[in-house]
Amino acid sequence: MRSIKNTLVSILLMALIPAALHAEKITFLTPSWGAPPDKALLESFQKESGITVEIQSVQNKDLFSRTQIAAATGQSPADVIFLTQEAPSNLVAIDMMRSLNDLQVKDPLENDLTGQEFWNIGGEQFGVPVYAQLVMMDYNTDRLKQAGFNTPPSSWSELKSMAEKLKSSGIDKHPIAMKSSDWSWYLMALSMGDPMFGNDFKPIFANKGSKSRVAMKMLLEFFSEELISPEIVAGTVNQHSIFWSGTGTFHQGWQGSIRIGNNAKKSKQAPHVAYMVLPGVGNTWSFPAAIGIAKYSKNVEASWKFIRWYTGKANQKSIYKAFGLYPSRSSVAAELNDEGLVDGYSQILAQSKKVNELPRQALWWGPFTAKVSEQILTAVQTGADSDKTVDKIAAIWNELKSEYE
Secondary structure, rough: HHHHHHHHHHHHHHOOHHHHHHOEEEEOOOOOOOOOHHHHHHHHHHHHOOEEEEEEEEEEEEEEHHHHHHHHHHHOOOOEEEEEEHHHHHHOOOOOOOHHHHHHHOOOOOOOOOHHHHHHHOOEEEEEEEEOOOOEEEEHHHHHHHOOOOOOOOOOOHHHHHHOOOOOOOOOOEEEOOOOOHHHHHHHHHHHHOOOOOHHHHHHOOOOHHHHHHHHHHHHHHHOOOOOHHHHHHHOOOHHHHHOOOOOOOOEEOOOOOHOOOOOOOOOOOOOEEEEEEOOOOOOOOEEEEEEEEEOOOOHHHHHHHHHHOOHHOOOOOHHHOOOOEEEEEHHHHHHOOOOOOHHHHHHOOOOOOOEOOOOOOOOOHHHHHHHHHHOOOOOOHHHOOHEEEEHHHEEEEEEHHHHO
16 A cells, blocks of 8 residues: 555656656757847747757858768767758768658648758758848948949949949958858859859859859959958958958848848948849859758657747747848748838849859769868968969869769
8 A cells, every 4th residue: 555655656746847857858050140049939949848959059161070970970960950051962962861751741841931942852851941041242332432432333343443442542441341262252253144054063164264264363353452351361250240340341241131231239330231233144042041850860859849940930030130041931021021121122132033053952062162162262372373273173073073973
């Protein structure tokens, strides 16, 4: 009888122990901008779901390396992983992400989650879209007017001339805020009208007299003439932080970047920042993001619940308000626009009609982009010839292509 009583007491005590002590725990590996910005919202999810979320914030390159190291030992670097545009080649290609198809059967993704097809590879869904961005540029309208210009440049040559006047007149010592990396080159080459890649992944950017060669030459001149701050080359700042600190008139941004640029609490450029449709032909590309579940995660159901919350309306709104990252849910974008929170809508619409996507589905895209950035930085630091730099990049592309195919 005493044994039965003790058992009943034990059961009663267990029932009284707070549910939080039995909560599931998952880990979320993400760059800093992927961490949920609204702490109260995250705490509410944890309380309601009984799931504790441990956020592991790392630089994007470290996210890839950690995942790749884990792949070699059959381990999971985390349960949920933030996926940038390079993830298909860096993570999916090495079989580190779990297909979400079985989870979608039970809990289908809504139609207003745009960009799902980017993360569907070989019929398997590996990510749920978080945001959908275009690579864009913005600029300080007031500084341009001080230099005698009432409209943004219509060509890259004109942009360079404007920057030179801004510098020589003492208005802006380093008028261009762009990085010594692959993205700066892609941005300039695409907007000059070079598609960069042809059929069967042919690197037509290496063609004699290509616009990509013109873009590389001009980009290196931006650095050699210090139209771009040497601090960016040193790696102490990036193009965003230096622009928001007050240096730069032209800024390599994104769809949503003026949300931060015109926030006086975060930017010394406020309230004079506006988008500009890219110069020349004006083509750009998109950089979507998603989150998915690591292949070796042991907490699949809890991870899926977190993903569904993370990509829900409330968190997408908070991400946009904190970082200016355009929501993947069309319904959220419509609500934000109705609330008057989508700045520069007409420029975004105009830029969205000029998109030339890069071949990020190529399995070697991730390694390639890292090598491109290395080559550009080396060229900037050593004063290397622009044509030779493009030739080296083409050789890298062809070598990787033959290795992966």
